[in-house]
Amino acid sequence: MAIEFNHTIVAARDRTESATFFTxxxxLPAAKEFGPFLAVTIDHGASLDYAQAPEGADIAPQHYAFLVSEAEFDEIYGRIQQRGLQHWADPHGQHPGEINHHDGGRGVYFPDPSGHHLEIITRPYGSGG
Known part of the structure; x- marks a missing residue:
């Protein structure tokens, strides 16, 4: 049996703001209502299902990494720069305003409105290069 990722629930301070930010x-196309969630469909039918966290609840930051093409990296990184978003070449934020070149590709980390850590990479870690 092949195992395929289907969905995950993403806690958000404001589910509409976070889902819209991500799309x-x-x-990507706009999120769709699915029960109490705003579902954002990504590749292979998988989705990020944004859930409204209770008012005043602490949200533990999670890490979401996405493998993208070189062209998609350029587009997304361009949006990061256009919005003046903080971003880093590393997960610890020691290289602000930079991207990395691990495994011969490119990568960058940036926050979403609820404080989750988003990462885009063009080469899987450990793939060489």
Whole structure:
């Protein structure tokens, strides 16, 4: 049996703001209502299902990494720059305003409105280069 990722629930301070941010940054269609969630469909039918966190609830930041093409990286990174978003070449934020070149590709980290850590990479880690 092949195992395929289907969905995950993403806690958000404002589910509409976070889902809209994600779809705009990644150039995806608008999120769709699915029960209490706003579902954003990504590749292979998988989705990020944004859930409204209770008022005043602490949201533990999560890390979401996405493998993108070189052209998609350029588009997304362009949006990061246009919006003046903080971004880093590393997960610890020691290289602000930079991208990395791990495995011969490019990568960058940036926050979403709820404080989750988004990462885009053009080569899987450990793929060489």
């Amino acid at each position: 705009e940054m990644f150039g």
